[in-house]
Amino acid sequence: MSMKTIQFLQTSPEQLADLISIGVKTELQQLKEELLNKNANDEILTREQTAELLSIDPSTLWSWTNKGKIKAYGISGSRRYYKRSEIMQALKQLKK
Template sequence: MENTVQFIQTTPTQLAELINNGVKSQLDDLKKQLDLNTQEELLTRKETCDLLKIDSSTLWHWTNKGKVICYGIVNRRYYKRSEIMKSLTKLKIG
């Protein structure tokens, strides 16, 4: 439920403070949302293969050669999307 603000007998200073508090609250909520969106996205092996359109054996070879970095928890392997994208290199054709 939204806070109800009564403007009867509210001074300009009090009104400015109420507005400032409301704006601050909205900005804090937006900051939290942006922080959640900037967290590193982890991809599974399958998602990484699908992204790069490669076979899992190719991903395994690239990982062993250090071309891409994988992270693990127990027997699960993950790849950071940002690192996969950074590992792509511009090709000079011609």
Template sequence: MITNSILLECLSVEQLQQMIGTSVKNGIQEFQNEIKTKDNSEELLSRDETCQFLKIDSSTLWAWTNAGKVKAYGIGARRYYKRSELLENLILLKK
């Protein structure tokens, strides 16, 4: 039977601190990589979240939705906006 165990009585305090530090750093690095690769483009935003994301007032969002500048998706009386579509609707302005 193979076991992965460490005998702590053979380690100095510095060695144990180094092992723990290395393990924690590796765990944090893996978590950061997972967050970076996570695809948030299809995330649905509520009206308030969309206004905060675009830094606009709710009346502006209402006007843009009615003018067809942004697409809204609804369930009942609730409206949602796809983050990816909001980003696609942004246009580059030339100076």
């Protein structure tokens, strides 16, 4: 029998309820922080803003978008928009 099983068997229902409550509260707090951070970074950028952020030529941005290195979003016609959070994530992936 593993140590965790022994600990579980020696835990009262009240203690177990408290442990579950603490675990759920902790997970919810972490999720809340992640969502707040994600929403803060989900600024929508134009092609020009994105190219400037990356210090690249707009033609390079176009090429990266077409190759799938960076995801673009469109509303109408040929307008493309980018999410700051996804741009930053793409940069982190390139570092690895």
